[in-house]
Amino acid sequence: MAVEVTMPKFGLTMHEGTLQRYFKAAGEAVKAGEPLYEVETEKVLYEVESPRRRHVTCCAIRRRGSGGA
Numbered sequence: 001m002a003v004e005v006t007m008p009k010f011g012l013t014m015h016e017g018t019l020q021r022y023f024k025a026a027g028e029a030v031k032a033g034e035p036l037y038e039v040e041t042e043k044v045l046y047e048v049e050s051p052r053r054r055h056v057t058c059c060a061i062r063r064r065g066s067g068g069a
Helices: none
Strands: 018-022 035-040 045-049
Touching: none
Parallel strands: none
Antiparallel strands: 018 035, 035 045
């Protein structure tokens, strides 16, 4: 079963973040707690971890409207 991993919001003032790099490619196995991708905001560079043990099926970016992160 697929698990969608979204960019977390870091604090009340975060309005946008930039995906800097993926650590895993489609088809690779990932363990729970292992870094999936790196996000940069105005204040922080953060590694987002996998919530579960799975295989990466795709690396897709969906932009949200200008209303928030």
